[in-house]
Amino acid sequence: MxxxxxxxxxxxxxxxxxxxxxxxxxxxxxAPPLQRYFAQRAQIDxxxxxxxQSNQQLKEARKExxxxxxxxxxxxxxxxxxxxxxxxxxxxxxxxxxxxxxxPVFPAASITSDIPTNQPWYDRFISTLTSTAPSNPITNxxxxxxxSSGGN
Numbered sequence: 144m145x146x147x148x149x150x151x152x153x154x155x156x157x158x159x160x161x162x163x164x165x166x167x168x169x170x171x172x173x174a175p176p177l178q179r180y181f182a183q184r185a186q187i188d189x190x191x192x193x194x195x196q197s198n199q200q201l202k203e204a205r206k207e208x209x210x211x212x213x214x215x216x217x218x219x220x221x222x223x224x225x226x227x228x229x230x231x232x233x234x235x236x237x238x239x240x241x242x243x244x245x246x247p248v249f250p251a252a253s254i255t256s257d258i259p260t261n262q263p264w265y266d267r268f269i270s271t272l273t274s275t276a277p278s279n280p281i282t283n284x285x286x287x288x289x290x291s292s293g294g295n
Contacts (some may be wrong), residue, residue, distance in 0.1 A: 226263050238261065 210216045221227040228234045241261065262270075 168247075238262075 226234065226236070
């Protein structure tokens with residue numbers, strides 16, 4: 144009994160030291176596999192989220208493909224976006240009336256702010272031709288003549 148009292152009086156028992164040493168070695172041994180396990184779980188979760196996103200995009204693409212295989216959808220798109228009509232039909236284009244749907248489905252890249260975007264493609268094309276024409280062709284010719292005659 145005196146021996147156990149002498150080890151306790153030193154402050155650390157041999158059992159306690161053996162237990163702490165064993166726990167330390169177990170922790171050191173298990174740390175790398177646990178780290179790999181948690182890293183792989185995080186990678187699996189990220190990949191499963193990516194698979195779900197890809198499945199959602201695939202679902203949307205299949206719906207778009209089924210819409211593009213539908214003749215009535217193609218007809219409605221051709222009529223609304225390209226202003227196509229069937230033979231024998233008449234098309235009336237009202238100019239100056241703002242429609243409720245001012246945002247196009249596929250907006251065109253704007254070149255200048257002077258080109259109206261809520262008009263059919265042929266009106267926009269004509270407006271680009273008229274907006275790039277010089278405002279005073281006589282002045283531009285005078286500038287060209289002065290630069291060409293100044294060299295003589």
